[in-house]
Amino acid sequence: MRLSVIIVSYNVYPFLDNCLRSVQQAMKDIDGEIIVVDNSSVDRTPQLVQEHFPTVCLIANIDNKGFAKANNQALALSTSEYVVLLNPDTIVSEDTFTTCLHFMDNHPEAGAVGVRMLDGSGRFLPESKRGLPTLLASFMKMSGLYKLFPRSAKLNSYYAGHIGEHETAKIQVLTGAFMFMRKMTVDKIGTLDEDYFMYGEDIDLSYRITKGGYAIYYLPTTSIIHYKGESTRKSSLNYILTFYQAMLIFNKKHPEFKGQKQLIKLAIYFHGLVRLLKGSAEKWWPVILDIILFFTSFYFVSKLWERYYFAQQGYFKPSFYLINIPLYTLTGSIVMFLNGAYDKPYSYRSSWVGFGWSALVILVIYAFLPAGFRTSRMVILMGLAVYVFLMWISRKNINPWRAALKNDNHRLTRKAIIIAGPDETKRIKELINRSRDQIEIIGTVSPIENMPNVQSDSLGHLSKLDDIIRVHKVGEIIFSAQDVPFSMFTDNMTHLGPGLRYMLAASTTMNIVGSMNRDTEGESYAIRVHFNLSDPASLRAKRIFDLLVSLLFLFCSPILIWLILNRNSFFPNLFRVLMGKRTWISYHPADQLKSTLPPLPQGILSPVYPDDNGGIQHRLEHIHYVYARDYHWTTDFSILFSQWKKIGQTPLNYG
Template sequence: MKLSVVIVSYNVAYFLEQALLSVRRAAQVLGEPVEVFVVDNHSADSSVAMVRARFPEVHLIENQDNPGFSRANNQALRLATGQYQLLLNPDTLVEEAAFRRCCDFMDAHPDAGGLGVQMLDGQGRFLPESKRGLPTPAVAFYKVTGLAALLPRSRRFGRYHLGFLSKDDTHPIDVLSGAYMWLRKAALDEVGLLDEDYFMYGEDIDLSYRLTRGGWRNYYLPTVRVLHYKGESTRRTSVNYVLVFYRAMVIFARKHFAPGRAGTFSALLNTAIWLRAGAALGQRLATAAAPVLLDAGLLYAGMYALKTYWEVNQKYVRMPYPPQYMLVAVPAYIAAWLAAVWLSGGYDLPTRTGRVVRGVAVGTVLISAVSNFLDNWRFSKALIVLGGAWAVAALVGRRLLSHWLRHGHWRLSETQPKTLAIVGSAAEARRARQLLAAARVPATVVGRVAPSPPSPAEAPAPTELAEPADPDCLGTLPELPQLLRLYSLTELIFCGQDLPAATIIELMQRLPARPPVSYRILPAGSDYIIGSSRKDANGDYYVLDQAWPLFRPANRRSKRVLDVVACLGILVSSPVLLLFQHRPAGLLPSVWQVLLGRRNWVGLRYLPEAGAHPAVLSPADVTSHTKQLEFPTRFRLERLYAQSYEPGRDVGILLRGWRQLGG
């Protein structure tokens, strides 16, 4: 066996499908025996069923839990027999010649234990982790303090990503990336497999270091390009990412550095971990809270101005309102208005003026009604009504200004639509259009770009009155740069059925950066159109299911309210519920996960849209059927639930499945 490919997957069926299609093509170009392993870490989506249906040649290992990246890779590596062994992320796309070029390089360099390649994000931009230096205490300090990002090309401060080395030249490097880690089996047999102390992150650094200490060399090869849709396993801006990544560095320091140095290094890193975790949490909270805080500030300023005016000009007794009016009453008014606007959908996109007005009106009525029962807090009804009017003007005005700054017009309900073209054959372009229409993607499809010029038989006759053979065809690939500017395209969809991965990657790198264009790929035979706009963001995709009622903001909000209310009821009745649960130990952890917003009580478990946090109960779990359902049946039941969702259905499912709340 020349090559063994190992992919560890967790809830990324749509990306895994594209990765396996590219692996199949690269194996065909290699022309030598290749075995492929997929280790599924107990995914709740359709990953396993998809692999079985579309890739029968793959060796599938189904774990019943998530043992982590290192342990899952080792499961397959112990079975792999290839002369070379590739650890590949599921959110990658390899070009057709990748395996052949890597084999040729390793054959020509017998001292090479490992090989890394040029990785690009979903927009074709170079990823600096393609080549990395050893995270010594000094290098790690420069990274966690931000000096490495500030001076990336410095030989002193930029060693983490070796920014002073050209990305276009071959170099010996210290550390390989686990996203595409090409290894020589003979070297692995000498230094051992991945260290299973690392759950995720750090295992590639550890193995790379052991390879160099064992006398092997690691290389960076820029002639092989791989797309890596980053962020699918963890969000890089999340607290979880910060904790897992930097703790992996602590494990590495304790294992490989002298005890004295490791202790100091661990203390510094642990301090940095909590600082970075706090910063990440603060950033996410600030981003989420900024619109609400801005609205609250506008309302408070307006209420203060109204109070001052009313005291001076309108109040019957010319006395100022007591301090508690601005300190307690007005903040309570603002909280009521903003809560009512949120429940009314005033913070949903696209923004609708009617939702804001409805929310403020409901909040004003509630404030007036409640104030009637509180004699000590009964201030001016006129100020409440005027405050409601100011709330409408301020909230709608703030949204109009934000919308104008972003989209250049004042029509709140109209966002800037995508203007896109499809690069592929007429048949695949039609399929892409159908997917876009079914997913209700707000886009104007200008036409398609043919992957090659028409044949003589397809070309129109050379007369002035001749109509083009395909009026939907804008031009061919060589004309793409001009077409981008001519039609002001904001997005391109590449059809994987018609274009080699190498051509897609080449276009992403070669097309002009201005005006900015987003790139997506429709893999052959897939129902997903995959893309990623930033290297630090999750990959995303267009799919038929995005138009389901289950995913509408109003229904998601209702589901969240129901989850919290159910949690309170379950906690109160837990002494009795625990006696009848199928899994009593899982009840309180489930309550905690739902309260944190990581799971729903009722929702999806088997469809890809379930993501990394499947619901506790699925509609497929509480049917009257006595036998265990096959996966296709569960899939169809969940699809029916999502397509016809109403909040009241969740209550019925909870009542039927109350003995399964522990999982």
């Protein structure tokens, strides 16, 4: 056998389908095998492989073994001449494996080879070629300073900056996303070191390959796409700590690097502190800014009103500045928060909706204040007017709200074309409609020149793609994985460049994957059915509903306790919901697919209504699906209203 393709998967269901199909196309004329090791995913990845890829060897682990151990499980099964370790969020070209095989056959000194990688927007990924993680290289990489010296062999050694993107050359380190190796080399130097759970194992293995007397090459004559950012958040504090811990392990295992241990520990603490401060600032600065804007607006207007309307400095009592303005400020900020003005991704619209509700609530509070605390409605109205002006300025000129405004406008004007045959075009349009994403499909493009033009919105053939994009001002292209060869997908992405969004519709799953933001390296997303229960605003409304209902039940408990069917669990249920350990309404535990829905705490009741005989209605999965997709707090209210006598039962104890 010539080649074993090994893929370790962990909760990347939308990407794995396209990855496996691209691998199958690339393996068409190669004697080989595909091995998928699933690290206990909860997104139905094993079912995807079993149902749609029956020829693929599946190893389904019952827990997360980590990247190194999972790969070693597959390496132990392989008897091929070559092996390739491949990430599940990749798409290989049809010539990728044959090109690598040909190169390795003609370069007996080579122990491994890596290829040119592009992100989801068609941009070159610098980790396609890397150097060893010396202390300087690691610091330059983690601090981002390497970007100031892109061609430096020393200051950008982590990404081998002295080697050109299209230059075949020897390198020091392969990336774990694509490691094409001789099996004989792996057998000689050993498999991946399992002391590394994630990050560092590819560096360690590459270093052992070169120490074993083999060369590692960067081969840019073939390309793959690597949708980064799904398995981990690379800007997170956890990533920084994990990365440096991997570097510590690497230094410990290789004596020539041991002198850097204390410096690396210092770097861990430094970067950890910076990331913690940065994360806190990113999380809270929008709230703090609005608090300042609210307070400043009311304070400025009150002073102005004192001077020019009442002509009396100090007209407003100290209580106005100590009680009224802080009350209005706190109220406005809380209402903005409850309306999702600070939820990520930031939305320009949510700020305006939040302001509308804030103004209404502030005016209502003013109306109910004691006479001694009511000053002037005009001060309130003018203060709100000043705030909305300052809010508009801040949202328009300060990131990330400025980006949110651009994204909101982009969503309203996103023009897309579909490259697919008639059947796939119809299916893709249905997926987009179900996703509720604001995409304007302006037409379809035939991937085959002699395909009959039966679609009313046909714009022509793929050979005219450049003209179609220019004339119709297309911003997004959706390719069908069923009708478009993967080589055609990657070739067009390379040819057209990163100025467009490129999406790929899986042929067997309800997913369209691609780059979410062409200006953000490594960010990717999947168009799927949008679940309201995935939105922070809906989860917040559900939690508020739980709290208010629990307080109401507690207040009414002296009477309610005699009306419900089961009294034993009533108060335990009540206090668990108040503490957030339970929710009044959640999925029924009998649903085996509930793990594919937005997660919820265990519930007391369920959207599934018991039958007269104590059983559970059919189509349990569909009921939960609709509940998560269309959730509104009134849904919980209607369920609770119809099942309130069961609130004292053991959580979700039907039949």
